[in-house]
Structures are given as structure tokens and as C-alpha cells.
Amino acid sequence: MKNKPSEKKLSEICRTCGARCCRYIATEIDTPTCKRDYDHIRWYLLHETVHVFMDHDNDWYLEVESPCEYLGPDGRCMNYEHRPRICRKYGADDLNCEFLSEDEPHVIRFSTATEYEDWLDDNKVKWRWKKR
Ligand code: SF4
Ligand code: SF4
Incomplete structure (x- = not known):
């Protein structure tokens, strides 16, 4: 298990990382298992700034x-006293920031529908609907 860095080190890490955790939202979705799910993910990924990823669990x-x-x-929270609970629980203090991990934070991450379709094809997933 990793040793926890000092408070000074943690503050330095957060100060220099560019506040990556404040620049996106992520919400869990169902594991895709059927054509409808695959199609929904394709639809999400057709939108700019949307990504879909699978984590280490x-x-x-x-x-x-x-x-x-x-x-x-300056990369700091301007409403620190009233920041949401999710922000309070996440971060360098508890070492639960994925950006501090030596591993990639995602097992797999898609930024375009084409990337996702290629991955489905590579894994022999039948995702295409019949054309009408
Ligand atoms: S409320 Fe503050 S800590 Fe939370 S995401 Fe926004 S800037 Fe970051
Ligand atoms: S918690 Fe992680 S992502 Fe957020 S500012 Fe600190 S090092 Fe950066």
C-alpha cells in the first residue's frame, strides 16, 4: 500500500494538476449488454465533449x-465552504483521486462513436440494427 504523501505535498499536487477533477462530471450508467444499450452509448458519443469509460471495477x-x-x-474553488459533498469526499486527502494513481484511471475510454464501434467489432459484439 502506498504511503500517504504529506499535507504540503498533497496541496502541491492539487495546485499543479490544473484542477482536472473540477472540469467534468461523470455518472454511472448500466453495463451495456444489448443492442439498445450499445446504441445509446453510440448516441452519447456522437456528442462533443462526451466520453464513456469503464473503470477498474x-x-x-x-x-x-x-x-x-x-x-x-487560478484553479481554486471560489465557493469552497459550500462546495458539494461529492467534492469534499473526493481528492488528494484520501488518496481517492484517480489522477494520483500510477495506473491509468480507466480500463477503457471512448471519445467518439467510431472508436466504440471499432471496439465492439473487435470484440465480435453484434450491435448493428437491420437497416430500414
Ligand atoms: S464546487 Fe469547487 S471543488 Fe467542486 S467541482 Fe466546483 S470548483 Fe471544484
Ligand atoms: S484531487 Fe486530483 S484531480 Fe483534483 S485537483 Fe487534486 S490532484 Fe487534481
């Missing part, structure tokens, strides 16, 4: 790049 997430409106130009 094999859970699937929809990610949308969008900076928080409380994020200041």
Missing part, C-alpha cells in the same frame, strides 16, 4: 467535459 460511466462554474481562473 468494470463499472461504466458517462463523462461530460464541462468546467464547474465555481472554478476560479
